[in-house]
Every structure is written in C-alpha cells, then in structure tokens.
Amino acid sequence: MLSVNKKIAVVLFQLGGPDSLEAVEPFLFNLFMDPDIIDFPLAFLARRLLAKLISSRRSQKVQANYKMIGGKSPILDLTRLQANALNARLTRQGIQAHVFIAMRYWHPMTREIVLEIKRGGFEQIILIPLYPHFSLAMTGSSFNEWNRQVKKLGLNIPTRFICCYPDHPLLVETFVENINKSLARFNDVPMEKIDLVFSAHGIPLSYIQKGDPYQMHIEETVRRVVALGKWKSPHMLCFQSKVGPMQWLKPSLIETIERLAQENRKYMLIIPIAFVTDHIETLHEINIDVRKHAITLGVQQFELMAALNDHPKFIDCLTDLITRQLTQPVECSTCEALWQENNERPQPKKCPQYKV
Numbered sequence: 001m002l003s004v005n006k007k008i009a010v011v012l013f014q015l016g017g018p019d020s021l022e023a024v025e026p027f028l029f030n031l032f033m034d035p036d037i038i039d040f041p042l043a044f045l046a047r048r049l050l051a052k053l054i055s056s057r058r059s060q061k062v063q064a065n066y067k068m069i070g071g072k073s074p075i076l077d078l079t080r081l082q083a084n085a086l087n088a089r090l091t092r093q094g095i096q097a098h099v100f101i102a103m104r105y106w107h108p109m110t111r112e113i114v115l116e117i118k119r120g121g122f123e124q125i126i127l128i129p130l131y132p133h134f135s136l137a138m139t140g141s142s143f144n145e146w147n148r149q150v151k152k153l154g155l156n157i158p159t160r161f162i163c164c165y166p167d168h169p170l171l172v173e174t175f176v177e178n179i180n181k182s183l184a185r186f187n188d189v190p191m192e193k194i195d196l197v198f199s200a201h202g203i204p205l206s207y208i209q210k211g212d213p214y215q216m217h218i219e220e221t222v223r224r225v226v227a228l229g230k231w232k233s234p235h236m237l238c239f240q241s242k243v244g245p246m247q248w249l250k251p252s253l254i255e256t257i258e259r260l261a262q263e264n265r266k267y268m269l270i271i272p273i274a275f276v277t278d279h280i281e282t283l284h285e286i287n288i289d290v291r292k293h294a295i296t297l298g299v300q301q302f303e304l305m306a307a308l309n310d311h312p313k314f315i316d317c318l319t320d321l322i323t324r325q326l327t328q329p330v331e332c333s334t335c336e337a338l339w340q341e342n343n344e345r346p347q348p349k350k351c352p353q354y355k356v
Contacts, residue, residue: 008097009122009157010090010322011113012083013129013142016103017073017279023106024063028055030105036141065284075279076103079130081310082277082318089319095326098122104142114149117157125159126322130276132171133217134164134335137203160325163332166217170317172224174308175273179229182269182305189301191232194267195260198222200274201281202239202248213335213348215249220338221273237273240290241281253290261297268294271305276314278307 018027032038032051066072083099090097098120102113117125127146129139143161165171179196186194200218208215222237238256239249251259253270260268270290272282287304294302308314324330335348 006096006123007121008090008095008326009117009120009125010086010097010099011117011125011127011146012079012086012099012101013127013131013139013146014075014079014101014103014277015138015142016106016109017075018066018106019072019076021063021066021071023072024066025055025059027106028058028062031055034105034141034145036136036144062280065280068288069280069283073106073279074283075277076101076106078277078279078307078309079103082130082315085310085312085315086318086322089315090322093319093323095323097322102142102146104145110142110145111149111153114146114153114155118153118155122157124326125157126162126325127159128162128318128321129164131274132165132168132221132276133200133214133274135203135212135214136207137212137214138201139163160329162321162325164213164217164334165317165321166221167224167334168317168321170313170320171308172221172228174311174313174317175221175225175271176229177313178305178308178311179225179231179269179271182271182303183231183233185303186267186269186301189267192234193265194233194269195265196226196231196233196235196271197253197256197260197268198225198235198237198271198273199240199253199286200237200249200272201241202252205247205249208249209346211346211348213338216335216338216345216348218274225273233269240285253286254293257290257294257299258297261294261299264298266298266300268299268301269303269305272307276308278309282307 018024029051032054033047038047038050079101083101087097087099100113100116101108102110129142131138183194203214219237226235236256238251238253240253242248242252270286275282282304291302339348
C-alpha cells in the first residue's frame, strides 16, 4: 500500500452538460463563449454576440434531443460515479485524497472547484482530464480555464497535470472488455460479418494542421485495442458531431455507415472510442439519430457499445496515472513518440505537461 501524507486534491476535468431543459441555452452560451472554440482575429470583439446568437438559435433543437434521453445530460451523474469509485480506490491505496469534478461549460464549474480547494487546506493538486486524447478544444480548454481561475482567485498550491493517456494498458483493456461484452449481443453472427466502427468526436482539420495531436492519439488507441482484441471483424475509424462550415476530420460516422450499407454490410457495432462517459453524443446522436439512419439503409443489427463510465479497470487506469504522478512525476512523451513513428503530419506541439 502506498502511503502519502499530503492532503491531495484530485480534479477530474469534463465538458459537462445541461442538468435541465432550461439549462440548455446557457450551457450552449458557455460553450460558444470559449476562446479555444470561437477563435479568429479580433474574435474577442464578437464572441459574446456570436455565442448569444448561436445558443439561442440552437437551443430549441438541442432541448428536443435532451428530451429524448431523459430531459438532461447524464454526464454529471456518471462522472460522480467515476469520482466516487476513484476516491475509494485511492483511499485503499493509502492516499489521502478528495476527488473533485470540474466541468468546463456547466456546474460544477472550474471557478467553484478552485474556491473549494482554496478553502480546503490541500497541499497538492493533480489535474486529470476525462479525455484520454489531448486536443486544445477539450483538454487544452479545460486547462486554460483552470489557469484563468487560479490566477483570478489566488490559488497557490503545487499542481501536477496529467495531459493524456491514449496508450495506457488499462484503458485499452477496458475498451476490449466492453467491446467483447457488446459483441455477445450478435447472436450466431459470424465475426467476419460484424463491422467494428470506432467513432471519435471530430475537431476542425485546422487544429491538426497546427500540430494538435488528437488524431494521432485516437489512432493509437484504436491500434492498440484492435491488436489486443484480435477480432476477425473488419474495423474502421470515423468522426462525429461536426458543427459549422469548416472542414473537420474525416470520414464522418454518417459517411461510414452509408458506405458500409452500400457494400451490403448488415451488422455494425459502434464503439465510442473518445468518450469515457455516455452523454448526448452517444445516447442521442449515435443511438437514436445514426441508428435510425442505418436501419433505413438496410442495416439489420446496429449496436452501441456503452462508454467506459465507472468500469473497474478504467478506475484502475485513473488510479495508476495519479499514483505515478505522486511517486515519480514524469513528463508526457506520448505525442513526440507517436510523431516519430509517423512524421507525415505536422510535428505536434509538446504535450502540455504544464508547470503550474
């Protein structure tokens, strides 16, 4: 058992989601106010107006989507399960820690958590994103907001930041276990007839062209999951949730489903490879909208793998990441190592193992 005498604050970063239908519009406003999302020359002059316009125009449609999955996002409830499980696991490891949740766009928001930690007498902070794959639009945005609030509120506690973990063995094992569990739903269907469709949240292509390592991270997780799973099924990677006119990572999930249907493929398992918690993108976008489209195209069986949520091995993964930072803090070398293997892309900006 590891014994750590310091009082540790562990902060889980997540995007968050509206906790009621009334919260949808302000949630969207917060999302589109993010300078890491809406960014162009002199954007600060128009960002608030654009955020107000986009959120008011989109809110009614998005509310309808949330109505279909229970009237709110499940992300906070599921993240609380993860936090509680992680807290218990760290306690058993001999670590005196309290696990906080800092949502980027809805409560509990980063400012609230910084204030709680400041009042709590903590001696060290470890920040860990619930996005295994680094992107400025997700992990970077959460970290930037943390830095802003820390500076505003005068928090001065030694802090370590875990930036990414796309190749962690326990993360890979968790995905394999969840895929195998989902494949059991295809009764008497030969594996060769089942397509494993890995779907990740997309980001604008411009991010990748500037050195964002997100695509490399996703591809590495898929590669390791497929290698460990040793399935005879074909597999492919695609991207979802495109917003706006910009070019995003391709192929899209819809394009992939349509191509497979044209090739007379009838059995599909959708694997949300970038999401560790079920939310609107899995429960509505995939399991309702894309499912409906697939069935109209002639797909006979369309299954969605549940997100990792509080799977014990995923909690073990988070525990291992935290424990290693407490015992032998290391800088992240994942981005550089992956780029050295495939340097056709722009060299990634260094994985932000920031000193804060």
